[in-house]
Amino acid sequence: MTTALVVDDSRVVRGFISKILESIGFVVQQAENGVLAKAACEKSMPEVIIVDWNMPEMNGLEFVEALRAMPNGHEPKVVFCTTENDIKHIMKAIESGADEYIMKPFDRAILETKLDQVGILPHSVETSALAAIG
Amino acid sequence: MTPNTAKVSGDPYEVLCAFLKKESGLIIDAQKRYLVESKMQPIIRREGLNGFHGLVDILINNKSAPLAKEVVETMTINETYFFRDKVPFDKFSQVVLPKLIETRPAYKTIRIWSAACSSGQEPYSLAMILDQMKAQLGGRRVEIIATDLSEAILAKAREGLYSQFEVQRGLPTPFLLRYFDQKGDKWQIKESLRSQVQFRRLNLLGDYNAIGNVDVIFCRNVLIYFDNAGKREVLAKMRRNLANDGFLMLGASESVLGTSTEFVADPMHRMVLSPADANLGAARRPAVAAPATPAALRAAILAG
Numbered sequence A: 001m002t003t004a005l006v007v008d009d010s011r012v013v014r015g016f017i018s019k020i021l022e023s024i025g026f027v028v029q030q031a032e033n034g035v036l037a038k039a040a041c042e043k044s045m046p047e048v049i050i051v052d053w054n055m056p057e058m059n060g061l062e063f064v065e066a067l068r069a070m071p072n073g074h075e076p077k078v079v080f081c082t083t084e085n086d087i088k089h090i091m092k093a094i095e096s097g098a099d100e101y102i103m104k105p106f107d108r109a110i111l112e113t114k115l116d117q118v119g120i121l122p123h124s125v126e127t128s129a130l131a132a133i134g
Numbered sequence B: 001m002t003p004n005t006a007k008v009s010g011d012p013y014e015v016l017c018a019f020l021k022k023e024s025g026l027i028i029d030a031q032k033r034y035l036v037e038s039k040m041q042p043i044i045r046r047e048g049l050n051g052f053h054g055l056v057d058i059l060i061n062n063k064s065a066p067l068a069k070e071v072v073e074t075m076t077i078n079e080t081y082f083f084r085d086k087v088p089f090d091k092f093s094q095v096v097l098p099k100l101i102e103t104r105p106a107y108k109t110i111r112i113w114s115a116a117c118s119s120g121q122e123p124y125s126l127a128m129i130l131d132q133m134k135a136q137l138g139g140r141r142v143e144i145i146a147t148d149l150s151e152a153i154l155a156k157a158r159e160g161l162y163s164q165f166e167v168q169r170g171l172p173t174p175f176l177l178r179y180f181d182q183k184g185d186k187w188q189i190k191e192s193l194r195s196q197v198q199f200r201r202l203n204l205l206g207d208y209n210a211i212g213n214v215d216v217i218f219c220r221n222v223l224i225y226f227d228n229a230g231k232r233e234v235l236a237k238m239r240r241n242l243a244n245d246g247f248l249m250l251g252a253s254e255s256v257l258g259t260s261t262e263f264v265a266d267p268m269h270r271m272v273l274s275p276a277d278a279n280l281g282a283a284r285r286p287a288v289a290a291p292a293t294p295a296a297l298r299a300a301i302l303a304g
């Protein structure tokens, strides 16, 4: 089972993302800022991290930089999910070591394609379109 | 009413459906009546027509070509996104293009046709792949011809301007950074990429002479709206434009099973097809060389 960590200071957004991830079979943990997310990763490294940019204690960018410096910190796929939507932010995120970037607002289809692009969409979802036509 | 004007007889809704089928191949089932009527209401109101009946009268009596075009375009479904279904694009870069590079002489232009390209995401996805594979192409010329029935959607495709939502469906972020310019809250395909796609209007029910010979056809998520006869007609015509060792790509929910004998699907990926006649020899040979069933084995022994 794929393990995921959702990092966002909004409980509503965390809930929305977690629900989608759980519905496609991920085991989800949540953290409301970068400091807590880092602590969670030190305990056990997830396979994918969805992270907001602006958070009160340690923002997303600082978290990703800290994560990538950890012993196994290169392992998780990191997807930013933020209202920052200008090219400079996106560039910075990718340079800091993020794999993908979602600009809010987003929907389930966008989250799923981004997970697919980083190569961690469970098989059942990837092939659901084909299965539907038997 | 002038003497050479046909009167709308019967249910105007059915007349409209027949008109749409004739003009675009589009099949609309009876349950869609409410949807069709609600899509036509703004046109009827704007033109001050006598209801649905008045609209149908204009269409079948050729009283307004622009209006007829608008009605057809209003009913087409333009849903699309970058790298839609993924598999055909992976196949294109990993199998199709390497094979064409290997088999075509270097001076020969490789020609790709995106038939029913909608707002351009499909041909631009191909242009991005080609840019990524520049080194392998080694200066070889590649042409992308993208066609659609709808002028309005072609105008959008040419402009290459997409909403934040559209660029997030299917497009990897590194490609967004590389191939787009940010324009306010929208994103525009860079001119260098836009200039690689030729957009033209083409009705799949018409003739394809203007397209010429092509090596790859992407004909995706349009035949699903046609009936079997329509599908067969399009596939038969496409076969004539496609090189014998060319490829046809369909959408994820499409197959040619039962509709066309011109193409056979890749056993692993039903959306990737090759001309059937070009493959027949190869498909027959192993069956003779290695008979699989007892009856076939016996027949082979008897035949000496």
Ligand SMILES: C[S@@+](CC[C@H](N)C(=O)[O-])C[C@H]1O[C@@H](n2cnc3c(N)ncnc32)[C@H](O)[C@@H]1O
Binding pocket: B023, B024, B025, B026, B076, B077, B078, B079, B080, B081, B084, B115, B116, B117, B118, B119, B122, B147, B148, B149, B150, B153, B202, B203, B204, B205, B219, B220, B221, B222, B251
């Ligand atoms: C759902 S879109 C598919 C776009 C793209 N190929 C894809 O798979 O994402 C279907 C397109 O087919 C076009 N279309 C419908 N009937 C057509 C016809 N008779 N000839 C050419 N294009 C047609 C519509 O205008 C629309 O843009």
